[in-house]
Amino acid sequence: MLKLKGDTGSKWYPKSIEALEEYLTQFIFPISGYEQKECRGLRKNIAYSLQHLEFMYRCSEDIHLSSVLWTQNTKTFIIVACSVIEAMFFYLLRSQGYATTTSWNSYRKLEGTEFKDTDGKKRKIDMEIFEKIDPKIYVEMSFDSMCKRVESKKLVVLGNDEFFKNLPYLRQLRNRVHVHIVKDDTDTDYKKINKKDYILARKVLFSLMTSELFPQVNEELFYYLETNETLQLTDDDLL
Incomplete structure (x- = not known):
C-alpha cells in the first residue's frame, strides 16, 4: 500500500483537462496550414502532459519515495516538461512563419555499387533524386533547432534571461530517455539527476506557461511548477 505523507483521508484530483485546454486556447488556435482539428489535438496532448506533470509533482510531495524512485520520477518529469516546451515552440514557429520549409521532396533513392578507392578501402556512392514541389512542405x-530559432528570432519575451541559457542543460537531461547510452558505471540516472534539475525544469516551464503568450495568465493553474527555491548552475553544468 502506498504511504502518503500527512494523510488527511481526502482524495486528490488534478487540474482538469478542460481547464488546461481552455487556457491553451489563448495561444493555440487555427492558422494558415494548421487547422482546428490539429490545434485541438495539440492542445489535448499538451494538456495531458501538464496533468501528468502535476501527478508526478504530487507523487514527490505526498508519497514516501525511495531515492531511486524519486530520481526516476524526476527524470520522467524533465522529459515530459521538455516535450511540452517542444510542442509550444512548434506551434509558435508555425504561427510566426519561422518553421523550416522546403520546395524539394525526395523522389527516388539509388544505391551505388561498391568500388575500391585509391587508398585501398572499399566505398560506394549512393544517390538521392529530389523533385521540386509547390506549395512548400514543412521540415521536421x-x-x-526549435529552441535556437525561437531565441534568435526573439519570438517570446519571458522576463527571464536565464530561460534560454538553461535549455541546453535540460536538453541534455532529456536525452537520458535513452537508457542504453552509458559511458561507464557512473553514468547512471541515479548519479546524474538531482533536485537542482527538478527545480530547473519547473522554473523553465513555469516561465513559459505564464509568459506573454497567454493574455490572461493563471499562475494557480500551474502551482506545481512554481518554486521560490534558488538555483545555481555552474559552467560545467551548461557544457
Missing part, C-alpha cells in the same frame, strides 16, 4: 525540426 529538432528540439535543439
Whole structure:
C-alpha cells in the first residue's frame, strides 16, 4: 500500500483537462496550414502532459519515495516538461512563419555499387533524386533547432534571461530517455539527476506557461511548477 505523507483521508484530483485546454486556447488556435482539428489535438496532448506533470509533482510531495524512485520520477518529469516546451515552440514557429520549409521532396533513392578507392578501402556512392514541389512542405525540426530559432528570432519575451541559457542543460537531461547510452558505471540516472534539475525544469516551464503568450495568465493553474527555491548552475553544468 502506498504511504502518503500527512494523510488527511481526502482524495486528490488534478487540474482538469478542460481547464488546461481552455487556457491553451489563448495561444493555440487555427492558422494558415494548421487547422482546428490539429490545434485541438495539440492542445489535448499538451494538456495531458501538464496533468501528468502535476501527478508526478504530487507523487514527490505526498508519497514516501525511495531515492531511486524519486530520481526516476524526476527524470520522467524533465522529459515530459521538455516535450511540452517542444510542442509550444512548434506551434509558435508555425504561427510566426519561422518553421523550416522546403520546395524539394525526395523522389527516388539509388544505391551505388561498391568500388575500391585509391587508398585501398572499399566505398560506394549512393544517390538521392529530389523533385521540386509547390506549395512548400514543412521540415521536421529538432528540439535543439526549435529552441535556437525561437531565441534568435526573439519570438517570446519571458522576463527571464536565464530561460534560454538553461535549455541546453535540460536538453541534455532529456536525452537520458535513452537508457542504453552509458559511458561507464557512473553514468547512471541515479548519479546524474538531482533536485537542482527538478527545480530547473519547473522554473523553465513555469516561465513559459505564464509568459506573454497567454493574455490572461493563471499562475494557480500551474502551482506545481512554481518554486521560490534558488538555483545555481555552474559552467560545467551548461557544457
